[in-house]
Amino acid sequence: MSTRRDHDDRARGGAKERLYLYDTTLRDGQQTHGVQFSTREKLTLAAALDSLGVDYIEGGWPGANPTDSAFFDARPETRARLAAFGMTRRAGRSVGNDDLLAAVLNAGTPAVCLVGKAHSGQVAQALGITAEENLAAIRDSIAHVVKNGREALFDAEHFFDGFRLDPGHALACCHAALEAGARWIVLCDTNGGTLPAEIAPVVREVIAAGIPGARLGIHPHDDTGNAVANALAAVDAGARQIQGTLNGLGERCGNASLTTLIPTLLLKEPYASRFETGVDRAALAGLTRTSRMLDDILNRVPLRQAPYVGASAFAHKAGLHASAILKDPATYEHVPPEAVGNSRVIPMSNQAGQSNLRRRLAEAGLAPAPGDPALARILETVKLREDQGYSYDTAQASFELLARAELGQMPRFFEVERYRVTVERRRSREGRVVSVSEAVVVVLVDGEKRLSVSESLDGEGQDRGPVNALARALMKDLGQYSERLADMRLVDFKVRITQGGTDAVTRVVIDSEDGQGRRWATVGVSANIVDASFEALLDAIRWKLLRDPPGPSAPAPAEGRRALRQEPADDGA
Numbered sequence: 001m002s003t004r005r006d007h008d009d010r011a012r013g014g015a016k017e018r019l020y021l022y023d024t025t026l027r028d029g030q031q032t033h034g035v036q037f038s039t040r041e042k043l044t045l046a047a048a049l050d051s052l053g054v055d056y057i058e059g060g061w062p063g064a065n066p067t068d069s070a071f072f073d074a075r076p077e078t079r080a081r082l083a084a085f086g087m088t089r090r091a092g093r094s095v096g097n098d099d100l101l102a103a104v105l106n107a108g109t110p111a112v113c114l115v116g117k118a119h120s121g122q123v124a125q126a127l128g129i130t131a132e133e134n135l136a137a138i139r140d141s142i143a144h145v146v147k148n149g150r151e152a153l154f155d156a157e158h159f160f161d162g163f164r165l166d167p168g169h170a171l172a173c174c175h176a177a178l179e180a181g182a183r184w185i186v187l188c189d190t191n192g193g194t195l196p197a198e199i200a201p202v203v204r205e206v207i208a209a210g211i212p213g214a215r216l217g218i219h220p221h222d223d224t225g226n227a228v229a230n231a232l233a234a235v236d237a238g239a240r241q242i243q244g245t246l247n248g249l250g251e252r253c254g255n256a257s258l259t260t261l262i263p264t265l266l267l268k269e270p271y272a273s274r275f276e277t278g279v280d281r282a283a284l285a286g287l288t289r290t291s292r293m294l295d296d297i298l299n300r301v302p303l304r305q306a307p308y309v310g311a312s313a314f315a316h317k318a319g320l321h322a323s324a325i326l327k328d329p330a331t332y333e334h335v336p337p338e339a340v341g342n343s344r345v346i347p348m349s350n351q352a353g354q355s356n357l358r359r360r361l362a363e364a365g366l367a368p369a370p371g372d373p374a375l376a377r378i379l380e381t382v383k384l385r386e387d388q389g390y391s392y393d394t395a396q397a398s399f400e401l402l403a404r405a406e407l408g409q410m411p412r413f414f415e416v417e418r419y420r421v422t423v424e425r426r427r428s429r430e431g432r433v434v435s436v437s438e439a440v441v442v443v444l445v446d447g448e449k450r451l452s453v454s455e456s457l458d459g460e461g462q463d464r465g466p467v468n469a470l471a472r473a474l475m476k477d478l479g480q481y482s483e484r485l486a487d488m489r490l491v492d493f494k495v496r497i498t499q500g501g502t503d504a505v506t507r508v509v510i511d512s513e514d515g516q517g518r519r520w521a522t523v524g525v526s527a528n529i530v531d532a533s534f535e536a537l538l539d540a541i542r543w544k545l546l547r548d549p550p551g552p553s554a555p556a557p558a559e560g561r562r563a564l565r566q567e568p569a570d571d572g573a
Contacts, residue, residue: 015207016276019265020241022056022153022217023049023258025294025451026071027085029249030060039070041297046071048290049246050078052278054258056111058083072107080278081112081151088141091129094146097478105148112145113153113186116177119162120169139176142289146181153184155219160187160194163202171209184217184241189230192223192253196233203237217241220256222248227256232264235271246294247306259291260307267335281339288341289517301492301511308340345396351540364400366407374406381406388525389498389505395523397512397543404546413481413545414445416474416538421466439469445479452476452531467493467533474537484548485541487515495529508532512540518547 025040037045042059043083049057057080060068075082082324086104089095104112116138117123123134138154145152148240156162156170163170174185187206199218207213218234218241219265220227231242232371248257262279265271279465289308295302304312314337324331337344344361357379368374377386381402382392392399404410428434437456443448454472456464475485492511506529513519520543524535 002360017274018240019235019275019277020056020217020400021054021258021262021277021279022058022241022243023054023245024058024084024085024243025049025245025249027058027060027068028251028255029245031251032249032254033251035298037297039067039074042067042071043074043076044297044378045246045294046076048293050076050080051283052262052286052290053277053283054080055278056081056083056087058113059083059107059109060106061104062098072109075107075109081111082109083113083153084109085113085115088114088116088137090517091127091133091137095140101141101144103151106534109150111151111153113155114141114145115155115157116141116173117158117162117172118156119158119521120166122158124163125170131172135172135176139180142177142180142182142400151187152177152180152182153217154182155186155188158187158190160189160198160202161191167205171206174206174211178211178215182215184215185211186217186219186241186243187234187239188219189221192227194230195224196226196229199230199233200237203234203239207238214240216225217243219243221250222253223499225253227254228260229325231256231261232271235275237522244510247291247303249294249359259287259309263287263308263335263340267339269558278550284339285341294490308335309342311345313337314342341560360396360399361403364403366403366409378403378406386535389507390523390525391507391509392523395509395521397520398522401539401542411546413542414443414478417442417444419470419473419534421470423466435463437463437466437469439466439473441470441473443474443478445481448479450477450479466530467537470530470534471537474541480550481545485544488541488544489513489542491519495532498525508536510536510540512544514544
């Protein structure tokens with residue numbers, strides 16, 4: 001059973017006002033096209049959200065689907081207040097004989113959030129009832145929740161559009177819920193079309209009409225790209241609860257991103273000095289990891305340009321910028337990257353200068369002497385290879401290997417003497433036309449020549465492609481190195497044609513990850529997509545071996561993740 005947070009609205013120590021964070025990733029986030037969480041994934045995310053420090057975790061809509069019902073049956077122990085979502089009683093039914101409302105209460109959560117329409121036009125058109133009947137449904141439903149000993153929240157659906165059309169009814173809906181005992185009245189910008197300049201004055205009008213700001217929340221959507229700005233505008237105007245999701249997950253264009261809002265509230269003025277949330281600085285330092293964990297669950301590539309947590313959020317490509325960063329990080333970084341668990345990146349490209357190079361080498365633990373001729377060779381090699389189609393802007397691991405080779409600091413773990421890949425299209429025993437890829441790899445490792453053969457069929461008999469077959473063959477027997485690679489997996493595979501016509505060159509960038517949470521990118525270039533992929537794969541393996549010197553066994557792969565040597569990512573090539 002969830003434990004209750006202290007909901008005292010008084011500023012702690014008289015210094016700051018309390019601002020509450022309500023996460024709806026597990027419910028509204030699941031409305032995202034193509035997203036369907038399993039019960040186990042919901043439990044994993046709930047634990048991560050609780051560790052982060054949000055005040056409420058909305059687990060879903062009990063009875064709406066088997067997954068949500070199973071989640072509430074197995075509801076976790078959390079410091080955050082667990083909430084179930086539902087709707088006000090249906091027309092023509094009492095609160096006692098509405099099975100949908102009963103299912104929400106039967107979930108046993110300390111908090112219940114009910115949605116009801118605050119738009120008089122939709123009340124008439126969508127519900128087919130009168131304004132008075134709508135108010136009665138809101139009043140009865142909230143009172144029923146409170147009578148059952150639960151904290152009640154009322155989501156005023158389409159509030160801002162409804163207020164624009166008929167402010168009297170929109171406000172009456174809020175008052176009906178408040179008078180029935182709702183702890184929170186949440187104003188929803190349901191279609192995401194309201195702009196910050198309108199949000200703030202409307203929130204002030206609602207407060208002036210008798211809804212206390214300390215009991216007022218905001219639920220913005222991002223259809224104009226303003227969900228975060230709308231949330232902050234509502235807070236500026238007096239609202240004290242924000243509803244949002246991790247990474248802005250949500251229907252259509254998404255919800256307000258708590259991944260952006262939380263660090264803004266903790267690190268940026270005037271919010272940092274004025275408000276207190278349930279998230280502390282230690283938890284904030286895990287924000288990037290939590291954000292990427294969600295992307296991992298969804299099998300999505302993290303958005304590089306995401307504020308605070310994106311891989312490019314603290315990347316400085318231009319030489320002038322990198323030089324300034326070395327002297328004063330605040331010149332191009334509005335907050336320290338480590339505050340949100342991110343890190344600074346100085347990409348290498350043909351725009352790089354000595355400042356970028358020295359900084360990047362230092363981050364890799366390399367410290368060549370000033371004036372070392374290898375520095376000029378590294379820059380020249382980068383520029384030459386980018387002319388050939390390579391890109392080290394994003395493939396930082398491949399750049400490090402290149403630099404180590406020029407500095408004479410690259411170990412020779414193993415050598416690939418040759419490889420061969422065949423793709424056969426044939427009929428299966430069931431008469432289906434299938435393709436099967438087979439790879440042969442010969443490597444020199446531990447002073448021996450070893451030959452490995454592998455097909456690319458997975459456990460269900462599906463072909464995973466020629467690069468997958470190559471990876472399997474390579475990983476079959478790398479001698480002393482195999483155990484150190486056991487927790488490595490491919491998480492993304494990107495292909496780009498860098499030149500057109502008959503001279504086309506293929507660039508492949510592979511993103512890899514290991515059980516320690518490290519993520520790195522490598523690049524390969526060739527006129528042959530398989531050869532380019534294999535080059536990037538070899539770089540990924542060598543970088544991993546550099547980071548994991550001989551010693552105790554590497555961590556086992558996380559549950560549900562595929563170890564590279566067992567089942568590499570589908571290359572589709």
